[in-house]
Amino acid sequence: MEKVQAVITGTGRYLPEKILTNHDFEKFLDTSDEWITTRTGIKTRHIADDNQATADLAYYAAENAIKDAGIDKNDIDLIIVSTFTPHMPLPSTACFVQEKLGIAGCGAFDISAACSGFIYGMSIARQFIVGGIYKNILLIGAETMSRFTDYKDRGSCILFGDGAGAIVISAQEQSDKGIIYTKLAADGSGWPLLHIPAGGSHRPASVQTVENREHYIKLKGREIYKFAVQKMQELIEDAMVQNNLSVEDIDMIVPHQVNKRITDSACGHLGFPTEKVFLNISQVGNTSAASIPIALDQAMEEGKVKQGDTILMVAFGAGLTWASAVIKM
Ligand code: UT7
Numbered sequence: 180m181e182k183v184q185a186v187i188t189g190t191g192r193y194l195p196e197k198i199l200t201n202h203d204f205e206k207f208l209d210t211s212d213e214w215i216t217t218r219t220g221i222k223t224r225h226i227a228d229d230n231q232a233t234a235d236l237a238y239y240a241a242e243n244a245i246k247d248a249g250i251d252k253n254d255i256d257l258i259i260v261s262t263f264t265p266h267m268p269l270p271s272t273a274c275f276v277q278e279k280l281g282i283a284g285c286g287a288f289d290i291s292a293a294c295s296g297f298i299y300g301m302s303i304a305r306q307f308i309v310g311g312i313y314k315n316i317l318l319i320g321a322e323t324m325s326r327f328t329d330y331k332d333r334g335s336c337i338l339f340g341d342g343a344g345a346i347v348i349s350a351q352e353q354s355d356k357g358i359i360y361t362k363l364a365a366d367g368s369g370w371p372l373l374h375i376p377a378g379g380s381h382r383p384a385s386v387q388t389v390e391n392r393e394h395y396i397k398l399k400g401r402e403i404y405k406f407a408v409q410k411m412q413e414l415i416e417d418a419m420v421q422n423n424l425s426v427e428d429i430d431m432i433v434p435h436q437v438n439k440r441i442t443d444s445a446c447g448h449l450g451f452p453t454e455k456v457f458l459n460i461s462q463v464g465n466t467s468a469a470s471i472p473i474a475l476d477q478a479m480e481e482g483k484v485k486q487g488d489t490i491l492m493v494a495f496g497a498g499l500t501w502a503s504a505v506i507k508m
Contacts, residue, residue, distance in 0.1 A: 184350070185309055188248040191246070191344070191345045198224070200222065207330070219440070222461045222462065224464030233321045237262075241258075241276055241319055244346055250349070254315050256286070256313035257307060259316065262321050294500070296468035297471045301346075314350045320343065322342065324340060324341055339465050340463050360418060360421060361503070370499070376393040407437055415493055418503045431457050433484070433490055434492070435495065438465075457477075458474075492505075
């Protein structure tokens with residue numbers, strides 16, 4: 180066991196008040212509540228107000244996590260935000276969050292690994308803690324997906340929602356708690372399956388890119404679906420083997436909320452009963468990097484994840500990227 184453990188000492192989330200239902204989509208798209216529910220498990224998703232953007236959502240979630248951890252915000256040594264929908268292209272969303280918290284001084288940066296971003300962030304944070312560099316790290320997954328969603332594309336727009344989730348990771352000596360395992364992976368050749376073509380240096384914003392709707396998410400859903408079922412299953416099996424865990428040893432899987440059919444298929448195949456897989460996708464949709472920390476906070480609030488529990492996180496998304504983590508809460 181490491182001398183210093185990276186322990187999750189606080190969780191928080193923020194979901195904007197405005198709710199978009201499946202019936203709302205029926206008013207402007209060729210779709211139905213029945214199709215969306217049976218194909219994805221999603222019923223509603225939260226949408227940011229016009230005056231809110233990613234740093235605002237991140238800040239509210241962060242405040243809740245800091246309160247839950249019971250630490251002074253001035254004791255935060257590092258802020259990491261996982262997002263692909265940043266507040267602005269420059270500077271990082273983490274710097275905006277730091278300003279909102281009023282704690283200038285500590286390091287702050289963003290990471291981009293799409294839906295796997297939160298687990299990537301946890302892996303980075305863990306290294307800083309077990310290496311003895313920092314004592315308290317604020318890690319946030321935050322997305323304003325609605326600003327990059329093409330509401331004329333029925334194959335993708337019904338999936339996404341806005342929100343933020345945050346955790347405080349703290350150094351604890353000789354603890355039996357902590358982030359005990361993370362695995363990160365990617366296959367860059369899969370980028371065409373899920374990307375935003377314009378707005379970066381490759382294809383800067385122009386009248387033409389706007390007219391072509393190139394600033395919105397392009398998703399090849401069917402291809403990702405197959406990849407996701409296979410990867411979710413592989414990641415869970417691998418994490419169980421690497422950590423010598425059986426289905427009985429794992430109290431809860433907290434997966435990226437991508438599609439209820441994907442999760443049901445992968446977890447069911449491995450013998451996990453539905454009560455061991457935390458899903459809130461019906462209420463929040465897919466919030467990318469925010470998905471896992473929002474789910475974790477809700478699971479803790481509902482008493483479905485408790486202190487001492489062993490949980491397994493699993494995610495995959497654009498890149499393509501995929502990742503898993505095992506945590507003793
Ligand atoms: O976090 C990572 C990012 N998320 C993902 O990558 C999502 C992964 N993929 C999925 O969740 C699923 O592939 C979707 C939910 C996106 C689509 O479900 P599907 O069962 O794979 O449907 P499909 O794309 O194969 O489409 C089946 C039919 C098509 O019609 P035809 O060609 O059979 O006549 C679509 O045009 O359903 C049609 N369709 C819709 N119909 C009603 C596609 N979107 C809709 C819609 N409403 N919103």
